[in-house]
Amino acid sequence: MKLATVSHEGATLPVALDPERGQMTPLGVGSMLEWIQASSAGGAKAPAGQPLALTGARLLAPLVPPRNIFCVGKNYREHAREFAQSGFEAGAVQGAEIDAFPAVFTKPASCIVGPDDPVDLHAGVTSMVDYEVELAVIIGRGGRDISRARAFDHIFGYTIINDVTARDRQRNHKQWFLGKALDGFCPMGPWIVTRDEIDAENVEVSCWVNGELRQHANTRDLIFDIPGLIETLSAGMTLLPGDIISTGTPAGVGIGLKPPRFLQSGDVVRMSIQGIGELSNRFK
Template identity: 65%
Template structure:
């Protein structure tokens, strides 16, 4: 199943998406986090019925427009991207020959970054001159927990969505800690919806990005250095995960800093991302 947050006739709702028929059906939940947390209770009443609307008639928001906690993010989780980042000159303290980390690099993005499909991303020209894109398969936690083992990890996943981990590379480098380069308003487009875990093989999904129609990123989640169960095990070690938490799993090679000269984003650009089995996320930059 696919679930979206949307606005129809001035009202924000959560809905079940029929992607083939391009329709959405309202679900009786206050918001997406409530749907996730109470899914076993709510699920029997979910159906495609008379409450449907054409997708063309609604405005899709980010699936979780107002995350209750910061978004967990993983850096350098594809080998080719780890190498292009280390060789780009934008990774503070990069050591040749040590591009692949022994442990996942984990940082966060605040919920104030989040925007939805089609929303405009601010390039913040007074703050940065090196805005970059990063397509990321993103885990949506369903069942909370702490000290979750690899073997139990998939039981805690509600589904998956797409995040564009927009990054100011100069701030990422200058401040060494990545937060300020990742935390600018609008720097977390998310969507178009959440696809439940039973519908996708998350370890075998094609991940792509186009900038103004040019294919830039094209990889498969088989190439993740630290896999999904391992990430959940690592992040939950001593830290309680909650229903609705988001874990962005990292981006493949092909980001703007990997080109010579770098191909950073500018006002007027459009970035489109797709992950097989989930959907397509597109945003203009200004």
């Protein structure tokens, strides 16, 4: 099932989408987070409203999570290598390209914008804005100390995230948060696909800038796979329904190019993940 949050006739509605029929069905709750929480508790069975035409509806970011988004750095081998060689990595062990443990940081939920929303380059704050296509995992059933074997039981679904990054702030402050946390630096969408819709461990992940293919990989290439990330993050810390885990980006980001190529005003970044859809945003 495809689940979205839309703006329709002045209201914000969580809906189930049926693109083939051009229809959407309201879920009968106030937010997508409420639907996920109800699903986790066994209280959400099927959309409750009457089908509406998609005409006139505008897609918003599908979900605002209950807290910061968990993000994983350097989780594709080729990207880990390009990052290690870029000169932008802060706090790295000299000569170490592949980490022994996942590198985890967060982005505040205030960064989130939706499909087709413009993204501010924050020209007065940074001059080195980069793009990163990522598969995002949405937790359904919460839990602590979740084993690899049970990890998929705790997943609600998946969406796409652009982990936009100010590389100069990332480098200068010797940590990742300030380079990741600017307003608008987390485009998300276009919707959520539920866990049963795709094999998330074997999907193609791609990104284009102004129509030029920059990133392309398969989630088979993840260094730390989805069950391992859930096991690591939940060790001693309770994951909540609606938590989002952004699993890392493939090679081909702007700092990996020679010379580096950062986003400019007017650039359009389009991202695709097999079985989910496409997410596109213009930078200004």
